[in-house]
Amino acid sequence: xxxxxxxxxxxxxxxxxxxxxxxxxxxxxxxxxxxxxxxxxxxxxxxxxxxxxxxxxxxxxxxxxxxxxxxxxxxxxxxxxxxxxxxxxxxxxxxxxxxxxxxxxxxxxxxxxxxxxxxxxxxxxxxxxxxxxxxxxxxxxxxxxxxxxxxxxxxxxxxxxxxxxxxxxxxxxxxxxxxxxxxxxxxxxxxxxxxxxxxxxxxxxxxxxxxxxxxxxxxxxxxxxxxxxxxxxxxxxxxxxxxxxxxxxxxxxxxxxxxxxxxxxxxxxxxxxxxxxxxxxxxxxxxxxxxxxxxxxxxxxxxxxxxxxxxxxxxxxxxxxxxxxxxxxxxxxxxxxxxxxxxxxxxxxxxxxxxxxxxxxxxxxxxxxxxxxxxxxxxxxxxxxxxxxxxxxxxxxxxxxxxxxxxxxxxxxxxxxxxxxxxxxxxxxxxxxxxxxxxxx
Ligand code: HEM
Numbered sequence: 001x002x003x004x005x006x007x008x009x010x011x012x013x014x015x016x017x018x019x020x021x022x023x024x025x026x027x028x029x030x031x032x033x034x035x036x037x038x039x040x041x042x043x044x045x046x047x048x049x050x051x052x053x054x055x056x057x058x059x060x061x062x063x064x065x066x067x068x069x070x071x072x073x074x075x076x077x078x079x080x081x082x083x084x085x086x087x088x089x090x091x092x093x094x095x096x097x098x099x100x101x102x103x104x105x106x107x108x109x110x111x112x113x114x115x116x117x118x119x120x121x122x123x124x125x126x127x128x129x130x131x132x133x134x135x136x137x138x139x140x141x142x143x144x145x146x147x148x149x150x151x152x153x154x155x156x157x158x159x160x161x162x163x164x165x166x167x168x169x170x171x172x173x174x175x176x177x178x179x180x181x182x183x184x185x186x187x188x189x190x191x192x193x194x195x196x197x198x199x200x201x202x203x204x205x206x207x208x209x210x211x212x213x214x215x216x217x218x219x220x221x222x223x224x225x226x227x228x229x230x231x232x233x234x235x236x237x238x239x240x241x242x243x244x245x246x247x248x249x250x251x252x253x254x255x256x257x258x259x260x261x262x263x264x265x266x267x268x269x270x271x272x273x274x275x276x277x278x279x280x281x282x283x284x285x286x287x288x289x290x291x292x293x294x295x296x297x298x299x300x301x302x303x304x305x306x307x308x309x310x311x312x313x314x315x316x317x318x319x320x321x322x323x324x325x326x327x328x329x330x331x332x333x334x335x336x337x338x339x340x341x342x343x344x345x346x347x348x349x350x351x352x353x354x355x356x357x358x359x360x361x362x363x364x365x366x367x368x369x370x371x372x373x374x375x376x377x378x379x380x381x382x383x384x385x386x387x388x389x390x391x392x393x394x395x396x397x398x399x400x401x402x403x404x405x406x407x408x409x410x411x412x413x414x415x416x417x418x419x420x421x422x423x424x425x426x427x428x429x430x431x432x433x434x435x436x437x438x439x440x441x
Pocket of ligand 1: 076311377
């Protein structure tokens, strides 16, 4: 097994990891960083073993310690009975039948949110694409997933708070040896962000538990009485799950869509094909569920965005007990770096891996092989619950926006990612929206 020193890791972590993956060409490589020495696992075969065996490879260490400081007992970070209970409560809310049933309500919420862009478009005012996407996605999400129990403004405040958490946890990931009592840069901002989330979420949970309405939204479902591992579910567990669900249902979608603006500016041919499809399929009408099957190229663009900038770019695991993976002995407690970002950019699995080419996902063409060369939604028992929801919500957002406006990027195209728990462009795009049509009703 190769051992690799990574001089560029701190300066350009993502680039350095992809280079290490390419050099090892699918073999497991031990990275010489600090005392942790994690193993970079990139081959689809090894990834399948790791992701499908959560008893041997758990969500501990690195990223998870940071996430746990914000949402300690949530579905996103737990294992065992606590995780199972949350997953059992939440899974029925995300089946394709449920998502299909709520699609038109979600489309209306998106349309209402996009209406607010008419004014800046008319005046030629520059808009902050990240803030506008956050508003649109929060409006869609609070209405259909959270039954309007959290306001759009509070959901946006939570997105901002999670943005702080996602970046301010990085010093502790980079310096995992630092004890909790040692203050690190970012700790204060992290604590303030957690307090903001509590201020929003706790009153909502208390109200929902006092007055259960039997609703089919995430909050009602999580607040319904249930026993976890023989004990009544605690307020802390509910709080962690609600906070994690607000964060994951918004931040991931916003992060992926944030890359669309530089892509459209840099790839005229992609933009033209996307506009042509939306013009032809939607043709100025309000976007609805019936349009989705026809938005084939839109889906291909989304699949390619998820290949190059998977929001869940980093899903590490820790070995429980000594393990042998692909012939390599991995000691108990070792960290295993699993990264859709790295594998999805490796030359061993993708031709011209750095090129943005939606044609790779043409449904008429071959499917990407092997299976775990493309896994933006993870895999195994912890596979993303929101995959189908994203597949509906993201085309609705894109089609609703581009049905009415042509975005023009203000300033240079920059594809530099900003490191955090999710992956967004370092420079949030500023746009001028050129109106192509009036709002349809
Ligand atoms: C582009 C959008 C999204 C991406 C790229 C994404 C990615 C991921 C990934 C990689 C995992 C696996 C984590 C692991 O293996 O440790 C995951 C888990 C999860 N995702 Fe997503 N996600 C997205 C959207 C969503 C949405 C919209 C929701 C909810 C509405 C959601 C809810 C969850 C939940 C609850 C889990 C934890 C599942 C478990 O551990 O049982 N995700 N997601």
